[in-house]
Each structure stands twice: as structure tokens, then as C-alpha cells.
Amino acid sequence: xxxxxxxxxxxxxxxxxxxxxxxxxxxxxxxxxxxxxxxxxxxxxxxxxxxxxxxxxxxxxxxxxxxxxxxxxxxxxxxxxxxxxxxxxxxxxxxxxxxxxxxxxxxxxxxxxxxxxxxxxxxxxxxxxxxxxxxxxxxxxxxxxxxxxxxxxxxxxxxxxxxxxxxxxxxxxxxxxxxxxxxxxxxxxxxxxxx
Numbered sequence: 001x002x003x004x005x006x007x008x009x010x011x012x013x014x015x016x017x018x019x020x021x022x023x024x025x026x027x028x029x030x031x032x033x034x035x036x037x038x039x040x041x042x043x044x045x046x047x048x049x050x051x052x053x054x055x056x057x058x059x060x061x062x063x064x065x066x067x068x069x070x071x072x073x074x075x076x077x078x079x080x081x082x083x084x085x086x087x088x089x090x091x092x093x094x095x096x097x098x099x100x101x102x103x104x105x106x107x108x109x110x111x112x113x114x115x116x117x118x119x120x121x122x123x124x125x126x127x128x129x130x131x132x133x134x135x136x137x138x139x140x141x142x143x144x145x146x147x148x149x150x151x152x153x154x155x156x157x158x159x160x161x162x163x164x165x166x167x168x169x170x171x172x173x174x175x176x177x178x179x180x181x182x183x184x185x186x187x188x189x190x191x192x193x194x195x
Contacts, residue, residue: 119160
């Protein structure tokens with residue numbers, strides 16, 4: 001399955017992070033072919049098998065309406081079914097910046113964001129989702145390393161760097177502890193420490 005996460009085993013990072021911090025409500029923004037979706041869904045399946053705790057992943061994408069690299073929702077749904085995790089994952093078609101309106105404040109345990117991320121995306125996501133995250137909730141944000149900030153399309157389209165946006169975000173630095181797994185494409189993990 002095509003994914004920039006595959007090369008450096010980010011599927012395992014997502015799987016074990018979900019196992020370590022079992023979410024009741026998980027949200028994913030940006031699904032593409034479902035690599036991260038399946039990793040999180042497999043973890044939710046394992047959590048249910050081990051402890052009986054039921055969590056669910058709500059995964060959102062624009063699918064064929066996204067003008068760049070995209071997948072078909074039906075194909076990704078079939079992959080989820082073949083993995084046997086359809087009871088733990090629901091796919092939706094919706095704009096990522098509208099999704100937060102569907103959730104009450106302090107109800108989301110895990111948020112994974114992979115939507116052509118750049119520094120502006122980070123700032124907007126934090127603004128929209130900070131109120132929605134539970135105390136000790138996790139935001140997993142694709143990117144954050146210097147290497148990821150300097151990929152071709154970030155340079156070509158003069159996108160705001162993620163790393164500098166993180167370092168300069170008062171909202172992030174006052175309300176979260178965070179760190180970045182630097183292997184490409186990198187993943188920044190933010191844990192909410194305020195109530």
C-alpha cells in the first residue's frame with residue numbers, strides 16, 4: 001500500500017502509540033490509501049481483544065475531490081474490510097477544516113493529521129482542535145523535521161515550515177508536551193497537558 005510512512009515503519013509507530021494510549025474516540029484527517037487508518041484500526045481491534053475496551057476511528061478525506069494525489073473511498077473501504085477492522089473504522093468524505101464542528105469540546109482522545117501538512121496547516125489544526133482534545137489526548141501530526149520541511153513541494157510552493165511554526169506556537173508550547181520522530185517523513189506527537 002502506497003504511503004510515505006511505509007519506508008521507516010511508521011505503521012508500527014502509529015499502532016503502538018494507539019496501544020499505549022487507547023482512545024475511545026480517534027479522528028484521522030487525510031486517509032489516502034488507508035495505511036495509517038489500518039494501522040490505527042488494527043490497534044483498536046487489538047485493544048478490544050485484550051481488554052474489551054471499544055474505541056473507534058473516524059477517518060476523513062476528500063477522496064476524488066482532492067485535486068492532487070488521492071484514492072477512491074470504495075477501494076480504501078475494501079482494504080479495511082479485508083483487514084477485518086470495519087467495526088473499528090468509519091470513512092467519511094468531508095473537508096478537514098470542517099470536521100472539528102462535528103465533535104464536542106474535550107471528547108477526542110487521538111487526532112492524526114496528514115493533509116499536505118505545512119506550518120499554516122499546523123496552526124489552523126491547533127486552533128480548531130485544541131478545544132476538542134481531552135486532557136492527555138494526543139495529536140499525531142505528519143511532519144516536523146527539517147528534512148520534511150525541505151521537500152520539493154514545500155520549497156516550490158513556498159510553504160511555511162512546520163518546525164518553525166511549532167517552535168513559535170504559544171498555543172502548542174503552553175498546552176502540550178511534544179516531540180518529533182525525525183525519520184522521514186517524520187511525525188510530531190503532541191500530548192495535551194492542560195484541562
